[in-house]
Amino acid sequence: MDSKNMMKKYIERIERFFDTKKIINERISLEYIQDYYRSSILAYKVLHTFRGYMHMGISFDGKYKVSDLLTSVKIVEGYIKDRKFSHILELASGNGVNSSYLVCRNPDLEIIGIDLSTNPKKSVKGYRHINGDFHDLNTLKDNSMDLIFVIEALCHSQNKEEVFRQCFKKLKKRGLFIVFDGYSRKSKLSKKYMETISLISKSMAVDRFISLEEFRTLANKFNFKIIEEKDFSSNVLPNAERFRKISNVYFSSYILHKVLTKIFPMIELQNLISLNLLSLSVKNNLLCYYMHVLEKN
Numbered sequence: 001m002d003s004k005n006m007m008k009k010y011i012e013r014i015e016r017f018f019d020t021k022k023i024i025n026e027r028i029s030l031e032y033i034q035d036y037y038r039s040s041i042l043a044y045k046v047l048h049t050f051r052g053y054m055h056m057g058i059s060f061d062g063k064y065k066v067s068d069l070l071t072s073v074k075i076v077e078g079y080i081k082d083r084k085f086s087h088i089l090e091l092a093s094g095n096g097v098n099s100s101y102l103v104c105r106n107p108d109l110e111i112i113g114i115d116l117s118t119n120p121k122k123s124v125k126g127y128r129h130i131n132g133d134f135h136d137l138n139t140l141k142d143n144s145m146d147l148i149f150v151i152e153a154l155c156h157s158q159n160k161e162e163v164f165r166q167c168f169k170k171l172k173k174r175g176l177f178i179v180f181d182g183y184s185r186k187s188k189l190s191k192k193y194m195e196t197i198s199l200i201s202k203s204m205a206v207d208r209f210i211s212l213e214e215f216r217t218l219a220n221k222f223n224f225k226i227i228e229e230k231d232f233s234s235n236v237l238p239n240a241e242r243f244r245k246i247s248n249v250y251f252s253s254y255i256l257h258k259v260l261t262k263i264f265p266m267i268e269l270q271n272l273i274s275l276n277l278l279s280l281s282v283k284n285n286l287l288c289y290y291m292h293v294l295e296k297n
Helices: 003-017 020-024 030-047 066-083 097-105 160-170 191-203 212-221 233-251 254-261 271-283
Strands: 087-091 110-115 127-131 145-151 171-184 224-231 287-296
Touching (some): 003 191, 003 233, 003 271, 020 191, 066 097, 066 145, 066 171, 087 097, 087 160, 145 160, 160 212, 191 271, 212 287, 233 287
Parallel strands (some): 087 110, 110 127, 145 171
Antiparallel strands (some): 171 287
16 A cells, blocks of 8 residues: 555544544644643653653664664764854753753753753753743843754744744854754645644644745744755654554554543543654655754854
């Protein structure tokens, strides 16, 4: 069965388990996103690693390994070393596992992580956690950061213009803003495909995946120069395929579904929809996964 027909089959199966129209019409507020991450902590640990990484693994050999979860962080580290940066800011840092990894390997770094979480990782020398919203960086000095990075969290923002504005203010001249995230591959799609993308995004507490063109427009609007744009869509497929197989276990049994709905909150179970459809959405050129390195002009 080709990926297009497989996706159709999967969506028909998902509709037997979930009220997909209700999910598509869900209002994604800041509180909803907080609730989503609080509810999903254990699931992320089981699906990824108990070390606390909450993003996709980037594989270069076609096979997923736990070490692939470090690829994005190592790429950020490469830019830090290459440019001899020392003052770093991570947006949506979660429990601080990414930044803690960096400061442990690079003791001269000073890294600040900002996240809505109130339970950051145990304090690590060189890393400071701020409990806050990355749309408001006013507690930090302007022109003070060498590099700002965000891994798979800009998609949650419903005011990306403000994020770009804030980051531009806080970066030094020629400072870098590095973004790893998912996007709609095309800006114009049929109603059916728009509903599919919306089903995937809402099930993972993302109001809407912007297109690549929208991202590039934002970068240009705020006077950022795109110095690297890397398509990692095929590289996240091994991880996404693993998620698809795991979620298939759930969707193979309606009895299991009924049991789990009595144990887990619906906001957590809905995430299985995105896990089931992510790899197929990439194969059907609906969604893509990119890294962008932006430089402040």
